[in-house]
Amino acid sequence: MAERRAAVSGVTTALTTAALIVVVALPFVFIVLQAIFPDIGAGSFSRPFEHLGAVLKSEDFATQSANSLILGAGVVLTSALIATPLAAIRALYRLPGALIWDLLFLVPFMIPPYIATLGWVLSLQPAGYLQQLTGINLAGFLFSLPGIVFVMAMHTFPVIYFAASRSFAAIGARYSDVSRVFGAGPGRAFWRITLPLATPAVAASLLLVFAMTIEEYGTPAVLGARFDFDVLVTGIDTSLSDWPIDLPKAALLSLALIALSLAAFGFQRRIATARDFDVVGGKSTRAPQRNLGIWRGPALTLFALVAFVSTGFPLLAILATALSRTISGGLKPSNMGFENFRAIMTDSSGALSAMGTSFGLGLVAAIVAGFFGIAIAYVTTRGGSGRGRSLIDALAMLPNAAPGVVVALGLILLWNQPALPVTPYNTLGILVLAYVCILLPQPVRYTVAAFQQVNPSLEAAARVHGASATRTAWRVLVPLVAPSVLAAMLLVFTVAARELVASLLVAPVGTDTIGTYVWRQFDQGSIGEGMAVAFLTIIATTLVPLGILSALRKVERSGSSATNL
Amino acid sequence: MLANLKETNLRAAHEDAALAVRSLRLSYGPAEILRGIDLSLAPGKALALLGPSGSGKTTLLRVLAGLEAPSAGEVFVHGGCVAAPARGLFLPPERRKLGMVFQDYALWPHMSVAQNVGFPLEMQGIGRAERLSRAQAALARVGLEAMGDRRPSALSGGQQQRVGIARAIASGARTVLFDEPLSNLDRELRESMVDEIAGLVADLGLTALYVTHDHSEAFSLADEVAILREGQIVQAAPPEILVDRPANPWVAEFLRLGAVLSADAARAVLRDLAVPQMAKAVLLPRRDIRICGTSETSLRARVLRCLFRGDDYQLALALPDGSEIQISAASRIAPGQEIGLHIAPEALRWFDIPKRP
Ligand SMILES: Nc1ncnc2c1ncn2[C@@H]1O[C@H](COP(=O)(O)OP(=O)(O)OP(=O)(O)O)[C@@H](O)[C@H]1O
Ligand SMILES: [Mg+2]
Numbered sequence: 001m002a003e004r005r006a007a008v009s010g011v012t013t014a015l016t017t018a019a020l021i022v023v024v025a026l027p028f029v030f031i032v033l034q035a036i037f038p039d040i041g042a043g044s045f046s047r048p049f050e051h052l053g054a055v056l057k058s059e060d061f062a063t064q065s066a067n068s069l070i071l072g073a074g075v076v077l078t079s080a081l082i083a084t085p086l087a088a089i090r091a092l093y094r095l096p097g098a099l100i101w102d103l104l105f106l107v108p109f110m111i112p113p114y115i116a117t118l119g120w121v122l123s124l125q126p127a128g129y130l131q132q133l134t135g136i137n138l139a140g141f142l143f144s145l146p147g148i149v150f151v152m153a154m155h156t157f158p159v160i161y162f163a164a165s166r167s168f169a170a171i172g173a174r175y176s177d178v179s180r181v182f183g184a185g186p187g188r189a190f191w192r193i194t195l196p197l198a199t200p201a202v203a204a205s206l207l208l209v210f211a212m213t214i215e216e217y218g219t220p221a222v223l224g225a226r227f228d229f230d231v232l233v234t235g236i237d238t239s240l241s242d243w244p245i246d247l248p249k250a251a252l253l254s255l256a257l258i259a260l261s262l263a264a265f266g267f268q269r270r271i272a273t274a275r276d277f278d279v280v281g282g283k284s285t286r287a288p289q290r291n292l293g294i295w296r297g298p299a300l301t302l303f304a305l306v307a308f309v310s311t312g313f314p315l316l317a318i319l320a321t322a323l324s325r326t327i328s329g330g331l332k333p334s335n336m337g338f339e340n341f342r343a344i345m346t347d348s349s350g351a352l353s354a355m356g357t358s359f360g361l362g363l364v365a366a367i368v369a370g371f372f373g374i375a376i377a378y379v380t381t382r383g384g385s386g387r388g389r390s391l392i393d394a395l396a397m398l399p400n401a402a403p404g405v406v407v408a409l410g411l412i413l414l415w416n417q418p419a420l421p422v423t424p425y426n427t428l429g430i431l432v433l434a435y436v437c438i439l440l441p442q443p444v445r446y447t448v449a450a451f452q453q454v455n456p457s458l459e460a461a462a463r464v465h466g467a468s469a470t471r472t473a474w475r476v477l478v479p480l481v482a483p484s485v486l487a488a489m490l491l492v493f494t495v496a497a498r499e500l501v502a503s504l505l506v507a508p509v510g511t512d513t514i515g516t517y518v519w520r521q522f523d524q525g526s527i528g529e530g531m532a533v534a535f536l537t538i539i540a541t542t543l544v545p546l547g548i549l550s551a552l553r554k555v556e557r558s559g560s561s562a563t564n565l
Numbered sequence: 566m567l568a569n570l571k572e573t574n575l576r577a578a579h580e581d582a583a584l585a586v587r588s589l590r591l592s593y594g595p596a597e598i599l600r601g602i603d604l605s606l607a608p609g610k611a612l613a614l615l616g617p618s619g620s621g622k623t624t625l626l627r628v629l630a631g632l633e634a635p636s637a638g639e640v641f642v643h644g645g646c647v648a649a650p651a652r653g654l655f656l657p658p659e660r661r662k663l664g665m666v667f668q669d670y671a672l673w674p675h676m677s678v679a680q681n682v683g684f685p686l687e688m689q690g691i692g693r694a695e696r697l698s699r700a701q702a703a704l705a706r707v708g709l710e711a712m713g714d715r716r717p718s719a720l721s722g723g724q725q726q727r728v729g730i731a732r733a734i735a736s737g738a739r740t741v742l743f744d745e746p747l748s749n750l751d752r753e754l755r756e757s758m759v760d761e762i763a764g765l766v767a768d769l770g771l772t773a774l775y776v777t778h779d780h781s782e783a784f785s786l787a788d789e790v791a792i793l794r795e796g797q798i799v800q801a802a803p804p805e806i807l808v809d810r811p812a813n814p815w816v817a818e819f820l821r822l823g824a825v826l827s828a829d830a831a832r833a834v835l836r837d838l839a840v841p842q843m844a845k846a847v848l849l850p851r852r853d854i855r856i857c858g859t860s861e862t863s864l865r866a867r868v869l870r871c872l873f874r875g876d877d878y879q880l881a882l883a884l885p886d887g888s889e890i891q892i893s894a895a896s897r898i899a900p901g902q903e904i905g906l907h908i909a910p911e912a913l914r915w916f917d918i919p920k921r922p
Contacts, residue, residue: 178671180658181630182736183688192684196675291634 013392016375020395023372023437027410028258028398034251034413041247043418051248058249064235065256068214071148071231072260075213076206078153082306083160084202088190089299090161091168092176093292101303105158107311110542112498113155114218114515115534118522119314120151121222122321122531129317132331143226152219154310156209163205167198200271207268211261215403217501222522232257233501236405240412240505247413254406261401315538322532340532349526351533354517358537361428361513362497365435370489372436373443374481381451396444399437407437408505426508434506435496442495443488450484451477483552490545497541580644583608583740583772584629589638591621591628591796598624599635600796606789608739611766611773612801613783616793617819622776623668625793626742629774630665631658643740659688664733664741668748670725672717678728679704679713685736703735704728706765723754730762740772748778759785780820784808792816814846814920823851824890827920834885836863838910846920851892853912859905866890868902882906 033040038051055061089095090102108116123129124142131137141147171194179189217233224234232253239250292299320331322340329335344351376396380389399407411434415425424430454477462472500515507516514537521530585605591598598621606612614622627633629640631647634655640648642663647656664685672681683700691699704710707727717725726746733741746762747755763786766773777783783790784804791801800812811817814825831847832840840847859865866882869889878894882904898904 174669174671175673177632177658178665178667179673179684179688180632181661181663181665182685182732183659183662184684185657185659188688193673197673 012375013379013389016372016379017392017395019372020376020392023433024395024398024440027407027414027437028402030413030417031251031254031258031406031410034247035255038248041413041416052252055249055252060230060235060249061253061256064230064232064253065260067229068231068233068257068260070145071152071220072210072213074145074149075152075156076210078149079157079160079209080202080206082153083157084164086303086306087161087164087168088194089292089302091165092172092190092194093290093295093299095292095303096296096300101307102162104307104311105161107315107542108155108158111155111311111314111538112218112500112515113152113216114222114500115318115498115518115538116155116314117151117219117222118518118527118531118534119317122527123313123317127330129320129331143223145229148220148223148229151223152213152216154314155219156212157306157310159209159212160202160205164198164202167201168194171197204268204272207264207271211264211268211401214257214260214264217403217405232260233403233405236409237501237505240405240409247409250409251413254402254409257403257406258401261403265401318531318535318538321527322535324528327527340528341536343529344532344536349521349529350512351517351529354512354514355533355537357428357511358497358514359540361431361435362493365432365439365496366489366493368432369436369439369443369492370485372440373447373488374485376444377447377451377481380448397441399439400441402438404434404438404499404502405505407434408502411437411502411506425506428508428511430506430508431503431513434502435492435499438499438502439492439495442491443485446484446488446491447481450481454480486552487549490548494541494545498537580641581608582606582641583610583643584612584774585641586625586629587639587641589625589628589640590636591624591633592636598796599628602638602793602796602798604791604798604801606772606774608772609770610788611771611775611786613787613790614774614776614793615778615780615783615790618778620793621796622793623744626665626744626774626776630663630742631656631661662736662738662740664736664738666726666729666733666741666743666746668745670717670722670729670749672725672728672732674716674718676717677713678709678715678717678720681717681728682713682732682735685732685738689736700731700735703731706734707731707761723750723758726750726758730765734765734769734771739770740774741766743773743775743777745776745778747782755779755782762786792819794819811848811914813918814848814916817848817914817916821851821891822848823854824849824884824888825920826884826886826888830886830888834864838913841915843917844915845918846916848914848916849890849908850912850914851890853908854890854892855907856892856894857905857907859903862905862907864906864908866904866906868898868900868904870900871898873897 030040035052037045037048039046086105090098095101111119120142121128124138124147126137126139128139142151175197176189176194179193180186184192214231215233217237220229220231221234221237224230230238236250236253236257239246239253321327323336323338324331325335325337325339343349347353376392380393402410411430412425415423415430417423424433458480459472459476462476463469467475498514500519503513503515504519507513512520514533518530518534518537521527521533582605586602589599589602589604602625604612614625616622624633628635628648629642635648635650637650639646639651642656642661646654647661648654672678673684676684679697679700682703683696686696686699701710701713704713707730709724709727709731712720712724712728717728720728726749729746743762747758750758759782762775765771766786773786775783775786788803789801790804790807792799792807794815800807800816802810807816808820808822811820811822817823817825825846825848826834827846828840828844831838831844864884866884868880869883870881871894872879872881874893878897880892880894880898882890882892884890
């Protein structure tokens with residue numbers, strides 16, 4: 001019996017590892033190979049390292065690496081400056097409508113950054129909406145380094161806001177209040193107790209923002225192109241898609257990018273584990289009772305301002321464009337109508353089929369990634385032997401450090417090998433592979449956490465009371481982890497359906513996804529239909545998962561007395 | 566005129582007290598947590614606050630400390646009014662000069678033990694050298710002089726709470742609030758630490774407000790015990806008086822003083838007894854109940870359980886009306902057996918408040 005179980009879990013482990021190697025490891029191996037052997041694309045290991053010196057010495061490599069670093073640092077700093085005061089107010093004072101502000105600050109996550117950036121371009125470009133409404137022209141600001149930093153910070157600051165407010169609140173209730181009793185004023189309590197204790201959580205979120213920033217493609221591509229500002233991601237894209245195509249250079253830039261991201265993630269892990277005071281969690285915290293007093297008005301104004309600028313402004317610009325008959329017609333009632341939405345329905349420009357393709361691919365990717373997540377979680381948390389576990393763990397988390405453009409490069413290099421008998425290249429399958437690889441860390445993280453929360457004694461109890469291993473998994477484990485797995489799959493669906501850069505690079509000829517469609521429409525100047533698709537996509541990919549999740553929560557709550565953990 | 570005079574007297578009383586609250590109310594939204602509390606604690610005295618979970622004990626302490634603002638009423642600390650919403654007065658916690666010991670210790674994890682204890686002194690602007698020596702002295706008082714350089718997380722629960730106590734006394738605060746300081750410790754440690762805290766409070770002449778779940782802890786520490794129920798004080802008295810003359814049937818039951826019967830049940834159970842006119846309920850104090858033969862008494866009981874407790878046996882008995890009572894016995898009596906009980910009529914406590922069903 002025990003032997004059979006070990007054999008079963010051995011087979012599971014082997015299969016999972018093999019799948020991970022194909023989906024995750026091989027693309028990265030080929031990037032490394034390409035960086036070393038310039039002719040690997042022809043299946044040849046000749047002239048090793050010949051390219052290396054030239055690329056490393058090239059001006060592009062130095063400037064683009066430096067630009068990525070500068071951009072990352074700038075966005076981290078700006079996001080922190082915006083998010084920290086908001087988080088402190090939210091956590092330490094009784095803020096009217098606190099939950100609504102939280103919800104509003106989730107919205108930037110719902111808008112894909114490239115779409116938000118297009119919204120900013122439409123608003124701030126010369127003769128854009130801002131100039132039409134107020135006469136102010138901020139184009140000079142938008143198409144500059146501070147402009148890119150600002151637009152990206154508007155997307156990333158919620159990461160810091162949520163991390164900091166959660167940890168400020170836990171610390172405030174448990175540790176900071178105590179220092180007040182022992183004579184510390186509010187300022188000293190914040191500097192001496194709250195801030196040092198929150199440092200690990202906040203620093204971890206800063207590093208996450210850094211990684212998000214250097215991996216982002218859409219925003220630097222749209223804005224940077226106007227003033228020749230290239231970062232590693234856009235540099236890789238250029239080497240891949242502009243003549244003369246330079247695969248070795250793309251591979252080396254990718255390795256530099258992976259190294260930067262890995263450093264950020266590694267650093268984040270170290271901070272999170274080394275200085276974790278375990279201040280979050282534990283006893284339930286009391287709601288803050290401190291009144292804002294005369295600062296109520298200014299605080300609310302600040303929240304409203306940030307919420308409007310970060311979400312309202314780009315969303316309104318997108319909506320206005322979607323509703324405009326012509327862009328040149330401007331913001332006039334006579335220029336407004338539903339023509340663009342009607343045009344989508346006729347599918348004359350391929351909008352409808354792009355949406356169909358993306359939603360279909362998102363669904364398939366979600367299902368594949370979900371099953372992958374379960375297999376990996378099962379092997380890493382329930383598998384018998386320790387061998388292979390850390391390898392699987394590392395492989396599953398590797399894509400964290402790899403932006404879409406790098407994954408796309410790896411897939412191109414791997415699946416164009418002349419020796420391959422069959423290849424998914426130039427089919428929709430390559431997009432599924434890309435999405436699963438890029439997004440795999442999410443379902444793995446959610447599912448592993450869910451598995452870890454299920455106390456093994458729950459399964460033991462089922463076994464003792466007569467259930468076989470399979471039935472135990474089916475009746476106890478699966479129902480308990482299902483909500484988390486489903487939530488992770490929804491996330492994969494949402495992000496995959498609007499993915500941009502990998503789709504641009506590996507989509508089969510003649511196939512459009514939502515991302516590539518919107519992108520091309522914008523490039524070709526027929527912006528209205530593109531923005532209408534963007535708007536419908538935001539609505540669909542926000543409301544549908546939210547609806548499913550809240551329905552799920554209701555079910556969970558009604559059944560929670562039975563399955564209380 | 567008369568009301569005015571009473572007002573002045575009350576105010577004078579509050580100005581003498583180390584801690585006092587008057588008509589204190591606190592609501593969270595529609596829920597009223599504290600519902601008109603009057604309390605006063607003279608300097609150097611120890612008051613225990615006893616009450617069921619959720620009755621508002623922690624909330625009351627937090628109001629006194631200034632971590633929570635009352636909705637109405639007044640709070641006095643060391644004779645001065647520190648909170649009075651009617652007058653818009655609210656002194657923040659750091660200016661109330663109190664010490665406080667927390668149920669979850671609340672030691673700052675990023676500071677060493679000595680830094681934790683020295684923090685209140687640092688806030689008073691005391692220089693490093695003096696701070697260290699005073700922190701060290703406070704640690705010595707709780708037997709932890711060797712632990713100053715450690716992190717709080719490297720100490721056991723009991724040691725951590727000793728650090729918490731050292732921190733509360735290091736500042737030289739005359740008044741210390743204790744919020745169930747021992748409830749996270751196991752029983753043996755709890756008993757020895759109650760002794761230590763009592764000794765410390767007496768040695769330093771501290772005024773102590775001590776919240777606890779545990780009756781014996783309250784009785785052994787306090788000069789006076791206040792019983793809190795759903796945000797109101799139902800009785801405040803020295804422990805002996807509390808046990809002797811509980812104010813109502815609920816207090817008697819909460820303190821597990823014995824069986825509380827309604828007047829009708831009492832008539833049926835104690836057949837040969839005259840029930841006073843206004844009486845609605847009666848307490849049969851368990852310390853006054855003796856076991857006797859069934860022929861000697863009209864009061865019968867059936868043994869439900871018999872537990873050996875080392876020194877004696879604890880009997881759980883069912884009275885004829887169905888209510889349960891626990892008494893101690895010198896020898897084992899088998900469950901199911903009928904026994905007779907004797908209680909002197911003058912030991913009975915009559916209440917004119919009905920026992921709640
Ligand atoms: N922030 C809050 N918002 C709303 N209600 C609260 C809040 N904090 C406490 N309460 C409520 O106030 C009541 C009193 O709580 P409190 O913590 O003072 O009780 P307690 O007597 O200390 O209980 P315990 O013995 O369990 O510690 C409880 O009913 C609790 O649910
Ligand atoms: Mg409490």
